[in-house]
Structures are given as structure tokens and as C-alpha cells.
Amino acid sequence: MHSLKFLLPLSLLAQSASATIRFGCSQLVTQRFDPLVTPGEVAPHVHQIIGGNAFNLSMDPNEDYAETATCTTCRFKEDKSNYWTAVLYFKHSNGSYIRVPQKPNHLVGDTKGGHTVYYIAGYPPFQKVTAFAKGFRMITGNPMIRTKGDRDPNDVTSNAITFRCWTSDEWLGPSNLLAPGVGEYDSVGLPTKFCPSGIRSNIFFPTCWDGKNLDSPDHFSHMAYPTGPVDSRLGIIWHEGPCPATHPVKVPTILYEIAWDTAIFKDDWPTDGSQPLIMSMGDPTGFGQHGDYVFGWEGDSLQRAMDNCKDSFGTPENCPELTLLTDEEMNSCTQPALVPEKVEGEYISALPGCNPEQHGPEPATMVPNCGAPSTTIGAVPTQSYTAPPILPSANCVPGVVWTPNGILSPR
Ligand SMILES: *[C@@H]1O[C@H](CO)[C@@H](O)[C@H](O)[C@H]1NC(C)=O
Numbered sequence: 001m002h003s004l005k006f007l008l009p010l011s012l013l014a015q016s017a018s019a020t021i022r023f024g025c026s027q028l029v030t031q032r033f034d035p036l037v038t039p040g041e042v043a044p045h046v047h048q049i050i051g052g053n054a055f056n057l058s059m060d061p062n063e064d065y066a067e068t069a070t071c072t073t074c075r076f077k078e079d080k081s082n083y084w085t086a087v088l089y090f091k092h093s094n095g096s097y098i099r100v101p102q103k104p105n106h107l108v109g110d111t112k113g114g115h116t117v118y119y120i121a122g123y124p125p126f127q128k129v130t131a132f133a134k135g136f137r138m139i140t141g142n143p144m145i146r147t148k149g150d151r152d153p154n155d156v157t158s159n160a161i162t163f164r165c166w167t168s169d170e171w172l173g174p175s176n177l178l179a180p181g182v183g184e185y186d187s188v189g190l191p192t193k194f195c196p197s198g199i200r201s202n203i204f205f206p207t208c209w210d211g212k213n214l215d216s217p218d219h220f221s222h223m224a225y226p227t228g229p230v231d232s233r234l235g236i237i238w239h240e241g242p243c244p245a246t247h248p249v250k251v252p253t254i255l256y257e258i259a260w261d262t263a264i265f266k267d268d269w270p271t272d273g274s275q276p277l278i279m280s281m282g283d284p285t286g287f288g289q290h291g292d293y294v295f296g297w298e299g300d301s302l303q304r305a306m307d308n309c310k311d312s313f314g315t316p317e318n319c320p321e322l323t324l325l326t327d328e329e330m331n332s333c334t335q336p337a338l339v340p341e342k343v344e345g346e347y348i349s350a351l352p353g354c355n356p357e358q359h360g361p362e363p364a365t366m367v368p369n370c371g372a373p374s375t376t377i378g379a380v381p382t383q384s385y386t387a388p389p390i391l392p393s394a395n396c397v398p399g400v401v402w403t404p405n406g407i408l409s410p411r
């Protein structure tokens with residue numbers, strides 16, 4: 001007989017001591033900014049950003065953003081980190097695109113857009129983890145790839161990014177009983193059929209740090225996923241494999257859960273079996289899903305939370321180390337979009353930033369000199385914003401090259 005934990009939803013694990021915090025964050029802004037990949041330049045594709053309002057086109061690792069930010073869209077007042085992800089569009093049969101709204105996840109409150117963030121210190125038993133430090137940042141996933149193998153127990157990375165097809169709205173409905181990345185409702189690419197209650201994107205960041213570098217040129221190699229094998233009934237969230245010797249320091253596992261309200265497009269869903277969803281980088285497969293993180297917790301607040309908040313489900317109210325904000329406080333923290341283009345809320349004729357649909361399986365390529373708004377003088381409204389120095393690159397070619405397999409490297 002299987003151990004009970006194979007069958008239990010995450011919700012029922014509260015009896016075992018394991019530090020997790022799980023919280024909703026609302027949208028700060030949605031626009032083509034990516035201070036890690038294209039600092040100082042408008043990014044090639046649209047992102048939704050959540051977290052502290054010190055988010056900017058460039059973010060200096062020496063700056064203490066926990067001090068600079070005056071509000072955050074996340075549940076805990078101490079957390080001025082920024083978290084960003086690509087956005088999803090629905091393609092109408094007439095060829096126009098509209099952003100798929102992000103809805104609150106289960107049990108996170110009434111957040112406006114945004115997504116859910118977890119910091120996990122290992123599921124039972126509780127593990128001591130080292131919190132990230134000021135200046136830490138990382139990316140996982142690769143927006144240029146258009147094919148991937150299936151989940152492989154011996155390759156932890158292959159289990160890191162998945163999509164849940166929700167068949168019902170209830171928290172404990174049949175499609176929500178297992179951990180993210182586990183079971184028949186999860187796929188490595190975007191679901192290819194209509195999901196009656198929407199889709200959840202699950203992004204697990206690597207949890208092993210080299211112990212030295214707060215960042216790396218590709219924003220990934222200072223981190224590593226733990227070694228396998230992953231139990232396919234438990235997934236990466238329960239995974240206890242050791243860190244590789246090159247990256248020996250266990251940090252909290254960050255998980256993003258993004259709930260897309262694809263169900264509102266039911267009446268316009270294609271009847272010919274085609275898949276009308278496409279990510280902002282022109283990716284209809286979902287294999288290019290990725291997430292970015294810039295640490296911004298006040299002082300030692302994250303370390304204290306990971307040491308002392310022993311609630312396996314990570315309910316914010318059960319973490320007295322941290323200060324709760326109300327939904328209203330989170331929702332009122334916003335930034336104006338500064339790139340002068342329409343990215344959401346109405347049908348648009350093309351994905352912003354020159355992102356033609358690229359179905360793969362070969363990696364996507366950038367469109368050079370595409371003429372989309374960039375940081376050229378006048379493109380960003382000067383009354384509210386002074387653009388940082390312009391880097392000498394064409395509009396749509398970011399200051400990096402994408403490696404076919406890994407993430408990205410500086411040019
Ligand atoms: C972003 O950076 C610019 C240029 O350094 C600065 O003028 C602006 O105040 C910053 N915005 C925020 C929200 O910090």
C-alpha cells in the first residue's frame with residue numbers, strides 16, 4: 001500500500017512541521033520590462049510584474065530595494081522582491097489577440113491579477129535553508145525553446161515547469177488534489193484542449209546555490225536543481241534529492257503559480273481542435289515558459305520566516321514573523337506602464353514587440369530591426385520618466401544571445 005502522503009492534497013499536511021510560506025500578489029504593472037535580461041532597454045516581450053514598486057528598467061544589485069520600495073503588491077509588508085513572468089494571449093479566430101486575465105488562485109484572497117508565490121523549506125521533514133541575500137537574482141526557463149521532453153524522474157529540471165488543466169473550480173476538486181507537476185492533469189507544454197476552469201502555470205526555481213554568486217551572466221548558472229530521481233507521485237515539491245557538489249547550499253524553493261482565466265473564452269474557443277493560446281514571446285507551445293526573480297526582502301525577514309513559520313500549507317496568517325497587508329493595500333500598489341503600446345484589456349492585431357508565432361520545434365529566432373517601441377528618445381513618455389542610457393542594439397534584439405539549450409548569455 002502506498003504511504004498516505006501520496007494521496008493527500010497539500011492542504012492536509014499541516015500536521016507535519018515544514019516551513020513554507022504561500023501568498024498571493026497582485027499585478028504591479030504589465031509591460032515589456034526585464035531588468036535582468038535587457039537592463040536599460042525595452043524587453044523583447046511582455047511580462048507581468050508583481051512585488052515592490054521599486055521595480056525598474058534596470059535594477060542595481062547594490063541597491064536595497066526593500067528600502068527603496070514604498071509598497072508591495074504581495075501579502076507580506078517585508079517582501080519588496082520582484083517576480084515576473086510572460087503573459088498569455090488568446091487568439092481570436094479573426095486573428096486578433098487579447099491578454100488572458102490572471103485570476104486569484106485558491107485561498108490567496110482577492111488579488112487583482114498577479115500570481116501566487118511559495119518559499120518552501122522542504123516538505124516533511126523540515127529542512128534548514130539559507131535565505132537569499134540582498135542583490136540575489138535568478139531566472140529559470142528559456143523563452144526561445146519550442147520543444148521539450150516529457151517529465152523524466154532522473155532529470156529534476158524536466159519536472160520544474162508544468163501546466164495544470166483545471167476541470168473544476170473547487171479547491172479540492174479532482175483536478176487539484178495533487179501537487180503541482182504531478183499527475184494526469186499536468187503537462188510540460190500548454191494544455192492542447194479547453195480547460196473548463198482555467199489553466200495554472202507551475203514554475204519551480206532551482207533550490208541549490210553555489211554559495212558565492214548572487215547572480216551569473218546567464219542569471220542561472222549560480223543555481224542548480226537538486227539531483228534525482230524524482231518520485232512521479234510526489235513531484236519536485238516533495239523532492240529530497242541532494243544538491244550537486246558544485247551548488248551545495250540549500251535555499252528556499254521558490255514556486256510561482258499563475259492562474260489563467262482561459263475559461264472566459266469558452267464561446268470563442270475554436271471548434272476545429274486548434275489551440276488558440278499563445279505566450280507573449282510568440283510561443284503557442286508553452287515550452288518557452290520562464291520566470292524571473294529579484295530578491296527584495298527587508299533585513300533578515302525571509303530567514304526568520306523560513307526558520308520559524310512551520311505551517312506546511314504556508315498560510316500567511318500562520319506566520320507571525322511577518323506583517324500582513326490587506327487585499328486593498330496590495331491592490332493599490334501599482335506602477336504606470338511606460339512603454340507606449342497596448343498590451344492588455346482589448347483586442348490587438350499583433351503581439352507587442354515583434355513576436356510572430358513560432359511553433360518550433362526549432363528554437364525561436366528574434367526579429368531584427370522590427371520597429372517596435374524601444375528606449376529610443378521619445379518612445380517613453382518623458383514627463384514621468386527619464387530613460388537610462390540607450391544601449392547600442394537594434395530595437396528587438398536584446399543585449400544577450402540565447403543558447404540553444406541553456407538559458408541566455410551576454411553578448
Ligand atoms: C527608475 O529609474 C529612473 C532612472 O534612474 C528613475 O528616474 C525613476 O525614479 C525610477 N523609478 C522608480 C519607480 O524607482
Ligand SMILES: *[C@@H]1O[C@H](CO)[C@@H](O)[C@H](O)[C@H]1NC(C)=O
Nearest residue numbers: 092093094095096346347349
Ligand atoms: C475580432 O473579434 C474581437 C471580438 O469580437 C473584436 O474585438 C476585434 O476587433 C476583432 N478583430 C478584427 C480584426 O476584426
